[in-house]
Amino acid sequence: MRILIVGGGGMLGQKLVTELAKTGQLVGKKIDQIILADAFIEPKIPSGASFEIIAKVADITSNGVAESLVGSKVDIIFHLAAIVSGEAEADFEKGYRVNVDGTRNLFEAIRKIGDGYCPRVVFTSSVAVYGGPYPDIVGDDFHLQPRTSYGAQKAIGELLLNDYSRRGFLDGIGLRLPTICVRPGLPNQAASGLFSNIIREPLVGLEAILPAGKEVTNIFASPRSAVGFLINAATLDTSLLGDRRCLMMPGVAASLGDEIDALGRVAGARIVSLIKEERDPFVEKMVANWNPPPFTSARAKALGFKSEETFDEIIRVHIQDELGGEIPGLEK
Amino acid sequence: MRILIVGGGGMLGQKLVTELAKTGQLVGKKIDQIILADAFIEPKIPSGASFEIIAKVADITSNGVAESLVGSKVDIIFHLAAIVSGEAEADFEKGYRVNVDGTRNLFEAIRKIGDGYCPRVVFTSSVAVYGGPYPDIVGDDFHLQPRTSYGAQKAIGELLLNDYSRRGFLDGIGLRLPTICVRPGLPNQAASGLFSNIIREPLVGLEAILPAGKEVTNIFASPRSAVGFLINAATLDTSLLGDRRCLMMPGVAASLGDEIDALGRVAGARIVSLIKEERDPFVEKMVANWNPPPFTSARAKALGFKSEETFDEIIRVHIQDELGGEIPGLEK
Numbered sequence: 001m002r003i004l005i006v007g008g009g010g011m012l013g014q015k016l017v018t019e020l021a022k023t024g025q026l027v028g029k030k031i032d033q034i035i036l037a038d039a040f041i042e043p044k045i046p047s048g049a050s051f052e053i054i055a056k057v058a059d060i061t062s063n064g065v066a067e068s069l070v071g072s073k074v075d076i077i078f079h080l081a082a083i084v085s086g087e088a089e090a091d092f093e094k095g096y097r098v099n100v101d102g103t104r105n106l107f108e109a110i111r112k113i114g115d116g117y118c119p120r121v122v123f124t125s126s127v128a129v130y131g132g133p134y135p136d137i138v139g140d141d142f143h144l145q146p147r148t149s150y151g152a153q154k155a156i157g158e159l160l161l162n163d164y165s166r167r168g169f170l171d172g173i174g175l176r177l178p179t180i181c182v183r184p185g186l187p188n189q190a191a192s193g194l195f196s197n198i199i200r201e202p203l204v205g206l207e208a209i210l211p212a213g214k215e216v217t218n219i220f221a222s223p224r225s226a227v228g229f230l231i232n233a234a235t236l237d238t239s240l241l242g243d244r245r246c247l248m249m250p251g252v253a254a255s256l257g258d259e260i261d262a263l264g265r266v267a268g269a270r271i272v273s274l275i276k277e278e279r280d281p282f283v284e285k286m287v288a289n290w291n292p293p294p295f296t297s298a299r300a301k302a303l304g305f306k307s308e309e310t311f312d313e314i315i316r317v318h319i320q321d322e323l324g325g326e327i328p329g330l331e332k
Numbered sequence: 333m334r335i336l337i338v339g340g341g342g343m344l345g346q347k348l349v350t351e352l353a354k355t356g357q358l359v360g361k362k363i364d365q366i367i368l369a370d371a372f373i374e375p376k377i378p379s380g381a382s383f384e385i386i387a388k389v390a391d392i393t394s395n396g397v398a399e400s401l402v403g404s405k406v407d408i409i410f411h412l413a414a415i416v417s418g419e420a421e422a423d424f425e426k427g428y429r430v431n432v433d434g435t436r437n438l439f440e441a442i443r444k445i446g447d448g449y450c451p452r453v454v455f456t457s458s459v460a461v462y463g464g465p466y467p468d469i470v471g472d473d474f475h476l477q478p479r480t481s482y483g484a485q486k487a488i489g490e491l492l493l494n495d496y497s498r499r500g501f502l503d504g505i506g507l508r509l510p511t512i513c514v515r516p517g518l519p520n521q522a523a524s525g526l527f528s529n530i531i532r533e534p535l536v537g538l539e540a541i542l543p544a545g546k547e548v549t550n551i552f553a554s555p556r557s558a559v560g561f562l563i564n565a566a567t568l569d570t571s572l573l574g575d576r577r578c579l580m581m582p583g584v585a586a587s588l589g590d591e592i593d594a595l596g597r598v599a600g601a602r603i604v605s606l607i608k609e610e611r612d613p614f615v616e617k618m619v620a621n622w623n624p625p626p627f628t629s630a631r632a633k634a635l636g637f638k639s640e641e642t643f644d645e646i647i648r649v650h651i652q653d654e655l656g657g658e659i660p661g662l663e664k
Contacts, residue, residue, distance in 0.1 A: 092499065131575065141467075143475040145494070145576055152495040156488050162477070163484040167424065243463065244477055 001029045004074040006060060006106060007081030008036030009043035011185060012124070015227050016078065021049035026076065027235040037069055039081065039098070060102040066109035073113065076120045076234050079106055084190035085128055085150035089286070092149060099153035107160055111169040121161065122233045123174045125246055127219050129155040130176075130292055138295045140248065147289040148191075158246045165238075165245050173233045173241065178219040178251030178307070180226050182318035191286045192218065198256065199263055199315055202274035205329035211280035214257030216287050219295060221251040221307040222317040229305055236303055244299075250307040252314060253294040262311035266319070271329050333361045336406040338392060338438065339413030340368030341375035343517060344456070347559050348410065353381035358408065359567040369401055371413065371430070392434040398441035405445065408452045408566050411438055416522035417460055417482035421618070424481060431485035439492055443501040453493065454565040455506045457578055459551050461487040462508075462624055470627045472580065479621040480523075490578045497570075497577050505565045505573065510551040510583030510639070512558050514650035523618045524550065530588065531595055531647060534606035537661035543612035546589035548619050551627060553583040553639040554649040564636050572635060582639040584646060585626040594643040598651070603661050 003020070005013045017034055024031055033052045036043035039059035046053070060066045060081065070077065081102060088095030103123070110119060128151035129144045146152045161172040183196035194211055195218055201208035229249050238245070254262070264272045297305070308314045319325060335352070337345045349366055356363055365384045368375035371391035378385070392398045392413065402409065413434060420427030435455070442451060460483035461476045478484045493504040515528035526543055527550055533540035561581050570577070586594070596604045629637070640646045651657060
């Protein structure tokens with residue numbers, strides 16, 4: 001089995017390939033090769049894999065690149081490449097070029113192979129496809145009314161994925177990811193970064209800015225859960241999806257205040273005291289339009305997608321997976 | 333005031349320009365010029381207008397054409413151009429090229445003018461953006477799950493319209509049109525043509541084929557109502573729409589059987605006897621996925637959009653507007 005990960009240099013792509021390098025299989029089938037493609041950075045290759053891993057700097061918005069990536073008829077494609085929300089809002093043209101044209105280039109490259117080729121395509125969409133006003137709890141039939149260009153671009157990707165799947169050109173599944181939290185490493189331009197920053201930085205003894213009110217809410221799942229979503233999506237029986245190929249993943253609903261309370265329970269008041277309130281009008285304006293309520297994610301749960309149940313758990317997963325089980329901030 | 337009608341050679345564009353030629357104004361403002369653009373045919377110019385009407389064969393999927401159409405900063409743009417459902421299903425590439433790329437070219441041409449230019453853009457979407465499974469009655473918050481490429485393309489157009497409006501590039505409003513019925517003239521490639529054929533042909537004494545079961549349902553409004561929708565959309569206060577720029581228009585829910593019953597009441601049994609049942613598996617497969625239930629269209633009704641209340645009325649409007657108040661089939 002051969003796997004292509006588009007956006008393989010990003011946080012999620014790297015975690016996914018690391019996990020696959022460990023297990024060496026998917027759906028009980030041996031992995032023979034993984035191609036990591038990324039437009040921006042040469043993807044890192046994890047050590048210890050029993051199969052070949054190839055890393056390529058390759059931009060699917062450039063002519064012919066998507067064709068060359070899928071040309072060898074890979075079996076499974078993870079399409080994780082995207083311009084994130086903050087940048088897509090700041091650079092309108094770049095957002096559409098990467099998130100819409102790039103996605104369509106990839107799907108077109110697959111379609112044009114023809115000859116019965118119909119690979120599994122796992123596409124990461126986002127909770128950003130939704131928008132208010134919301135009911136108290138959002139079911140699987142609630143409409144998509146994105147309030148950001150990023151959300152609109154992801155919703156367009158979903159429509160393409162559904163239509164290309166219905167027409168038999170690919171076997172798609174789209175995952176509306178909650179905000180991934182705690183996001184390791186340096187902040188990226190995702191506007192949702194603030195939800196991670198206030199946990200990640202204090203845990204290592206650094207100050208963090210709280211740029212918006214504590215009442216601001218979001219839906220969260222850990223990077224570990226996100227990798228689990230991707231693997232479940234790559235392996236499940238898509239005939240169970242019918243023509244509705246995109247699913248809101250499960251997650252934990254929490255406000256910034258809930259996050260801080262959870263941090264206090266898991267790491268103590270000294271760690272929490274590293275969070276400094278300092279409002280940022282740009283961030284406040286952006287998140288004012290979000291505040292999603294809880295989602296039932298009923299279809300996804302029935303199909304075996306699992307996330308954490310509490311924000312405390314999300315913080316503990318971060319401490320286990322990123323900090324070796326310790327809280328460095330407590331030592332300082 | 334200057335108006336551009338893209339798709340001005342089509343049935344709806346022609347009815348719209350004919351109406352505007354009569355009234356000579358919109359929002360109480362005098363019309364100075366209308367540009368009719370159509371990719372496929374030279375649009376006909378109605379007689380008797382008190383202002384200039386220009387007809388152009390112009391394809392917005394070709395480089396630079398959208399720019400040249402909007403370059404003179406028209407005040408209102410009606411974007412009616414589309415590849416209809418049957419053809420978009422038969423020719424995948426053409427459907428995306430016209431319905432997605434054409435729409436985006438038009439919106440991009442507007443955006444690139446910049447300089448505060450923000451014209452009203454009235455975009456015809458379709459009930460085809462929906463898809464089952466449905467609740468018994470569909471509210472304004474029901475999700476879009478198109479079951480045709482045409483529906484997917486229209487839903488993408490809606491997302492673009494919303495996002496370009498939110499960003500201040502244009503002042504958009506999208507109308508999810510019910511199936512326009514009775515459609516005058518020759519059948520086009522819209523898969524929904526069957527709903528019109530079984531009324532239009534018998535009324536003039538011609539046989540018509542009923543290619544699917546009488547239980548097949550749809551939502552209908554007359555061409556006269558559709559022109560009313562367009563004019564209301566061009567003139568209403570879009571601040572009432574918030575960020576949700578697209579609305580399901582009101583219409584009459586009816587099955588093929590209901591249509592035939594209404595035809596009997598309006599025109600008599602002899603006219604109805606001209607309908608011959610002859611199943612067409614291709615049509616049956618296509619319409620099997622439709623069968624939309626009634627829609628509340630609550631937002632549209634609150635904003636002044638009005639349709640007929642019964643299918644009898646729809647037939648009477650056709651007889652008045654297209655047949656001079658007579659039923660030619662009765663003479664034969």
